[in-house]
Amino acid sequence: MTSQEIPSDIALLAGPPLLGHLFNYGLFGILSAQVYSYYNAFPTDPVSLKAFVYGLYAVEWVQVILISHDAFQVYGAGWGDLNALTSPQWLWFDIPIMSALVSATVQCFFAWRIFILSNSRILPPFIVLPQIALMQCGAGVATGVITGPALNNNALIQEKAKNALIVWLGGSAACDIIIAVSMCFLLARQRQGLASDKLISRLITLSVETGSVTASFAALDLIFCLAFKHNNLHMLPAFMLSKLYTNSLMLVFNNRTKLRQMHDEALPTPRAGHVSQRWATSSERTRSRGGGFPSQEISLSKLSRSSPGSHELGAHRAADGFEADVELRKPRITGSTQVRAWGPGVLL
Template identity: 45%
Template sequence: MASTELPPNIAVLAAPALFGHLFNYGLFGVLSVQVYIYYASFPADPKYLKALIYGLFAVECAQVAVATSDAYAVFGAGYGNFAALTGVHLLWMTPIFSSIVSSSVQCFYAWRIYHLAEKSVYLSVLIVLVALTQGSGCMASGITVHLLGSSDAGIQRTRASTTVWLAGSLACDVLIAGSMLFFLSRKKQGLASDAMLSRIIRLTVETGVLTATIACIDLVLFLAFPDANYHFAPALVLSKLYSNSFMVLFNNRTSMRNFRGGVHTSGGRIWFQTTGSGEAESRMRGQSDTRLATQDISLTKLPGAVQCEISTVVEQDYHSDMRKTSAMSSESLA
């Protein structure tokens, strides 16, 4: 029978979980749209990337199913029952799903940084170790809650592992954002391709700061208010923020198609299309069907034409973060 006597602090116990579920559903909707955009826009991407993206989406679907079961047990079948509100139910599985998503995304960034840093192993290994550490702490928190329940002993036992989880996520996100900012900035050469690099840098820093901020807020709320559920809201949405940030960087390629006349993707690669006029453009189209994949191309001066120079290979591997940066310049001739 449902209890009719509820504690005076019922709001600090129920409201964070309620808002956490609402935000979780909203971000899952955004993620679903992003995955569909990826499916429709990049069918030629390598199979390992598709497996990673669709695998993470499957994990997020499972997390939403578990969260829905928990929400029903607390706010549906257990409405007004204080024992249902404080029970663990399937909530212990959420940190496990979160650890899989966050660790996978962070390890993928470590792989990108490995190529950006000209295959320097030490920094990438450090990021992977921090990512696996925080993922292990996250998974340990969920398993501990499942074994010990929501008792005081269980909460105290999860304090250390949860701190490792959230502090490790914060440290790893800051390390990734800083490394990407440093190495991508070094690729700038004062040429037209810098606009694309600037966009990638901005997105990387913004997404890294977002996930690091939410992890920091979650950590502060968990340590400062151990008797309240304030930290539930950010904890429930943390994995969705990682997966959405991950998809933003992949789907950003669609907006790059307008860069310098257009960007086309095929097989996980980006092809830059430069714009020209007159006879120069006709020669370019005739030689490569508007897709340039040659090296050290230069067009001689032609009356009323545009001189285009490509100093490095224009066909680049996007998923290795443009190890060979394209440098294009255009100069109008009299």
């Protein structure tokens, strides 16, 4: 074997990809635990939601397999070979292309979530978010195509695909920021000085945390790409991007357990002469024939026309996780003792 001169920046060429692989494996372990928790906690979720969750998990499995192949080629079979270290292997596909597809899917889901919460088809974030998500997805795919198998040096990625990288990572960060701000605005409007405000505060905190994490890593990846063009420092956050998006999504899904507990604690204790509310548990929820949305029964006992509870009921908006973002309107008393409120199935 011919001897090769070790470059002075070998640590910045070999270190970031190695750490990226390790963090990717760690995040995949966390994601696997979250998917298992989802499987046990929400067996009655619609088939479409289960397919969405398990489909993203399958994509992450494929990415782990591909990056494991790349890691073995560099740090195993190609150990000591600088050509193997600088070769892109399958990174042109499993990082920009797969990460862009996963992030765009998650961002479009949150755009749908904002649309349901706002109940408006002309809300600017709902119109802009899918466009930004698809734009950054296209730029991510373009980055992968430009830096495909024909490129034999990772250090040339930033130069060859500079414009595509800016659109991909910058658009992804901008989309995450808009999602976080929109969710905070929509949820803050629901504050009414009631016990449920604690629940709304938790939802706002969760939206800020998940949006800021993904936006920060996308921005960090872009900064490293532009500032350090001749090393692999940018690969450290790049390896983590898709797993951060799927973990953020699963955190929102699984957070329903805590939200339902907080919601049940915030409900008032029924008394004679007041409205008595009974919220169905996940095992008791039934589906409507058309939309498949669950319902909650609100029993009205001894409700008089002058009861203050009837006015408060019309302004109360409860958030019971995914299946029960239910607006309880003022009931019409027609002799029946039950009113059904149908939830639109929005994931809080």
